Amino acid sequence: MRFSILLICGRPSAHRCVSVIKIMSTEVLLKHWPEIRRVVERGQFSSLYCSIASVGEDGTPTVTPIGTVFLGSEPSGFFFDRYTSDLGKNIDANGRICLLAVNSGKFFWLKSFLLGQFRSPPGVRLYGTAGPLREATPSELGQIESRVRSTKWLKGNRLIWSSFTHVRDLEFTSFRPVSYPAMMEHLWQ
Numbered sequence: 001m002r003f004s005i006l007l008i009c010g011r012p013s014a015h016r017c018v019s020v021i022k023i024m025s026t027e028v029l030l031k032h033w034p035e036i037r038r039v040v041e042r043g044q045f046s047s048l049y050c051s052i053a054s055v056g057e058d059g060t061p062t063v064t065p066i067g068t069v070f071l072g073s074e075p076s077g078f079f080f081d082r083y084t085s086d087l088g089k090n091i092d093a094n095g096r097i098c099l100l101a102v103n104s105g106k107f108f109w110l111k112s113f114l115l116g117q118f119r120s121p122p123g124v125r126l127y128g129t130a131g132p133l134r135e136a137t138p139s140e141l142g143q144i145e146s147r148v149r150s151t152k153w154l155k156g157n158r159l160i161w162s163s164f165t166h167v168r169d170l171e172f173t174s175f176r177p178v179s180y181p182a183m184m185e186h187l188w189q
């Protein structure tokens, strides 16, 4: 991808190059969105969370685990914000975020090492913005309910998830695969 961006850019000024990269990134993001969505779902399922990076008003970076990211058919989604502290404050001051999802399933890694190849991308980073806190819609509440239904009879389910009522919207504009130099040349074509 970088190679093709360089070919298009030639050796122009840095400013022009950045704008070309942005256009390319959005196009490439749209092309790969169904795959990206699957990678985030597998990452969240295997690790129990995605990492969302944000930056404080004084420039301090932080990373927050969030287990309730839901992505849609477009490069957007939402997450339930109930317990965040710095993440919420940072987003309210500066909505720019980076979301990281990594497939940490033991079986996935064992199979990949046996085959000498990742059959699906091991991880992805999504760049974009998160919006203000808003009340979740009935459909969004339905999505969290069905995700945690299997543990409904456990005490922790009620303690943690019964108060999830508010969400923040996510909009993505670009992405970067998580890459290892080997075992994944065939991916992200």
Ligand SMILES: Cc1cc2nc3c(=O)[nH]c(=O)nc-3n(C[C@H](O)[C@H](O)[C@H](O)COP(=O)(O)O)c2cc1C
Pocket (backbone or CB within 6 Å): 048, 049, 062, 063, 064, 065, 066, 067, 068, 069, 079, 080, 081, 082, 083, 084, 085, 086, 087, 088
């Ligand atoms: C696996 C995992 C998943 C989590 N998912 C959520 C979530 O979906 N929503 C939420 O509000 N807090 C969630 N939390 C709690 C926040 O990550 C936690 O309160 C964190 O300390 C907030 O950090 P911050 O100060 O960077 O915002 C989760 C925590 C863990 C360990």
